[in-house]
Amino acid sequence: EPEVTQTPSHQVTQMGQEVILRCVPISNHLYFYWYRQILGQKVEFLVSFYNNEISEKSEIFDDQFSVERPDGSNFTLKIRSTKLEDSAMYFCASSDGRGGWETQYFGPGTRLLVL
Amino acid sequence: DQQVKQNSPSLSVQEGRISILNCDYTNSMFDYFLWYKKYPAEGPTFLISISSIKDKNEDGRFTVFLNKSAKHLSLHIVPSQPGDSAVYFCAASVSGGGSEKLVFGKGTKLTVNP
Numbered sequence: 001e002p003e004v005t006q007t008p009s010h011q012v013t014q015m016g017q018e019v020i021l022r023c024v025p026i027s028n029h030l031y032f033y034w035y036r037q038i039l040g041q042k043v044e045f046l047v048s049f050y051n052n053e054i055s056e057k058s059e060i061f062d063d064q065f066s067v068e069r070p071d072g073s074n075f076t077l078k079i080r081s082t083k084l085e086d087s088a089m090y091f092c093a094s095s096d097g098r099g100g101w102e103t104q105y106f107g108p109g110t111r112l113l114v115l
Numbered sequence: 116d117q118q119v120k121q122n123s124p125s126l127s128v129q130e131g132r133i134s135i136l137n138c139d140y141t142n143s144m145f146d147y148f149l150w151y152k153k154y155p156a157e158g159p160t161f162l163i164s165i166s167s168i169k170d171k172n173e174d175g176r177f178t179v180f181l182n183k184s185a186k187h188l189s190l191h192i193v194p195s196q197p198g199d200s201a202v203y204f205c206a207a208s209v210s211g212g213g214s215e216k217l218v219f220g221k222g223t224k225l226t227v228n229p
Contacts, residue, residue: 048216
């Protein structure tokens with residue numbers, strides 16, 4: 001069964017460093033998403049991406065964040081200068097984009113720890 | 116701003132009995148509702164969904180009920196099995212808005228005791 005994959009599974013970085021989280025969405029899907037879950041809190045929407053541009057972003061997704069689909073398979077989330085509060089699980093998701101009621105399928109997540 | 120609320124942080128049931136997980140929402144624009152199951156250190160796994168044109172959707176042991184007037188949905192698992200022990204998230208979206216971002220509740224931790 002097709003699935004969303006994410007790398008790395010864990011990332012430890014120093015505050016102020018840049019990190020890139022990678023995702024391979026399900027191959028025929030057209031909508032891509034990033035969510036995050038800070039420990040003990042709910043899963044929060046960060047950004048949605050369709051047709052090579054951002055569809056919507058939350059207030060969390062400030063200028064330090066960017067997304068890119070550099071080729072036909074990968075979808076990346078970059079944090080330019082990490083802060084302690086960026087420590088969280090980051091989940092990538094995708095949906096088929098047929099319109100109507102879309103089901104999003106999630107990857108296993110990347111645990112980011114900023115020291 | 117809790118648009119999706121799961122007021123029970125935990126639920127414990129005996130194997131073979133029914134588990135009922137509840138979810139309330141405030142945004143009347145939501146028209147698609149999903150339940151995800153999540154194990155620690157894993158991503159949410161899609162379980163079952165329901166659109167606003169229905170009031171019930173069933174898939175094996177899992178049934179979701181939607182009461183639009185009360186802005187309430189529930190997930191019934193029957194019979195419950197120990198492998199069902201996980202955190203269950205309710206999520207909602209507005210279709211046709213171009214993004215269809217999911218808004219999640221805080222989750223309910225279900226423990227099914229053998």
